Amino acid sequence: MPSIMIADRDPNERSGISWLLNSWQIPYDHVYKAGTMEDVFQVLEDHVPDVICIELDMVARSNWERLKLLVEQFRPIVLVMTAEATFEKAMLAIELRARDLWLKPQTPEVIRRVLTRCSQEIVEARNGGRDVRVAGSWSEGEGVTYRELFVPDSQNHREQTLLLAQLEETRHHPALLTFLQEFPFRQKPVLLPLADVIVGVFDTQQGKESLASMQQLARRILIEWEARHDSPLFLVVYEAQDQQKSLSEKYQDASQALQIRFFTGYRQVSVAENVINWKTIDPFLTPAEQRTWVDMLHEGDRDGLKQWMYTQFSYQKGPYPEPGLLRIRLTSILAQVRRYMKSHGLDGTNVEDGYHRVFEIILYAPILYRIIQELLLFIYKLMDVVQRQRGAAGIDVIELALRFMEGRFSDSSLRLEDVAGYVDRSPAYFSTLVSSSLGITFRQLLTNMRLKEAEQLIAETSLSIHEVAERSGFANANYFSKVFKEKLGTTPRMYRNQKKGVESKKNTYL
Known part of the structure; x- marks a missing residue:
């Protein structure tokens, strides 16, 4: 009867196949086991088994040529096992002229059928005086082989x-x-x-x-x-x-x-019926799309985010964009979410693990709609955290903005966008934050700062009205006079005369 060698690093695998041989009474008179490549070489040279069942993953590159040489010399039927049946593994099996490939974990029924067939072929060949130990195709049927599948x-x-x-x-x-x-x-x-x-x-x-x-x-x-x-x-x-x-x-x-x-x-x-023709897309967000995302995040616009995502990633029929490009686009979106986290001091907190988990999902999840759902859920969670911190965080942002404005209000070109950018908020969100925190608009806040400076300059210096307007941040003296009168009920010149009159009376009494 034929002999067989079972070579696998896992002793449970070796024992399991050996047990199947005995329990199913598959006709092999000698069953050799090998747990290392040295054991494999020893069994091949000493016993020349008719069938070798070997785990490809145990064969180191340094042992490969020797194994091929022994297989060519002794011509056993080769069965290969692997936990990773990739193209590279398939090519290795082809080099060994392997009869079959077992993807771990393989079913006992397949193992039984293959080992029984190998045993019967060897017995029939011996009776007929033929050597068929390397005959046959590496497949589950006739006429199609793994080589054809991988090699044109x-x-x-x-x-x-x-x-x-x-x-x-x-x-x-x-x-x-x-x-x-x-x-x-x-x-x-x-x-x-x-x-x-x-x-x-x-x-x-x-x-x-x-x-x-x-x-x-x-x-x-x-x-x-x-x-x-x-x-x-x-x-x-x-x-x-x-x-x-x-x-x-x-x-x-x-x-x-x-x-x-x-x-x-x-x-x-x-x-x-043909190769898939993927639609070409630009995987990166445009500057306009980035601004849209910044605004939606800082404004807490959940409906806007959801609608944007569904509009962008709802594909009912082909042609479809290449999935890899869509994954890049999703990571580009996640980069904006990262900026949002950092602007609110959430990087490095307990939400960091959630961010990395979503990043992994974008890279490896097999279904697009699941990626979208996970990304939206993570963003909603971030917004909830920001909402809870909004009170304290809002005060901090306003204080930071006020300090920035106090040092730059004399610049007539200072805009809402400049201050919002300094505190890393969108203009729309920052404008809303100023109104809700201070009860006035950004424009009113900036004008009040400039008028306060103008009052002091008029009262304490001899600068001309034009120079006062310029130093206070008003680009136009006429506009300055108009705003000044609306706010204080008098013109800048009359205000100066009033202050001088008060000062003159003080000096008289002194």
């Missing part, structure tokens, strides 16, 4: 329809694989499980299915899956209009269609 082959063109199945929680993919293996397809596809998606390849050269019927099949899969499981599923049906494309090219096009779920959400079937 210009010589191999077939009419194929792809079905890509992806769960929101990829840890449930083993259950999805079992579900698809047991599903009553009229035409059984080849199933190729990867780290984050299961690829089904339908050979439509014989008895071509229409795209509409494939879409109906996908919907039936979706309905039956959700009747049994809670994990949301997204399906892509892809049939290339250009059937001269290789399977690898078709897979790349279909993989792009998977990103449609970013806009539509899970529990959907997406149909594609």
